[in-house]
Each structure stands twice: as structure tokens, then as C-alpha cells.
Amino acid sequence: MELINKALEFEQRKMKSLSTxxxxxxxxxxxxxxxxxxxxxxxxxxxxxxxxxxxxTAIKRKVEKRLKGKPLMA
Known part of the structure; x- marks a missing residue:
């Protein structure tokens, strides 16, 4: 149950204006x-x-998408 509480706390964190x-x-x-x-x-x-x-998983994908950045136009 401690792990579930930790996951729920993780969800509630602010995810704006983060450094790399x-x-x-x-x-x-x-x-x-x-x-x-x-x-x-x-x-x-x-x-x-x-x-x-x-x-x-949705949060993780959103953060990783921002890490990878926009693809370069060829």
C-alpha cells in the first residue's frame, strides 16, 4: 500500500517549467x-x-516526448 500511495503522490506533482x-x-x-x-x-x-x-505511463510518455524535442525538418 505504501507503493500505491507513493504513486498517487507522484501523480499530484506539478510538472510545469521543469529543467532537463x-x-x-x-x-x-x-x-x-x-x-x-x-x-x-x-x-x-x-x-x-x-x-x-x-x-x-501517460505522464512518463508526456515527459519523454518533451525530452526528445521536435524532429528536425529535412
Missing amino acids: SDRIKISREAKQLILDLNQIYKQKKDDRIMDIMKRL
């Missing part, structure tokens, strides 16, 4: 939370855990 290093930290933390929640999900098969993982 902050974005990297957030991406890594989200990945670790998702992997840890997945281990719990494998045992319990609780849909709430799956919903949390989906929301964290």
Missing part, C-alpha cells in the same frame, strides 16, 4: 514505480493498480 535534469528524474522515477506496481499487479490482479499504471 528534472524531466529525466521524473521519467526514471515513473518507470521504477510502474515496474514495482506491475510486480504487485501480477499477484493481485487488481484493476485499480492497472489504472494507476496507465496514468503513470
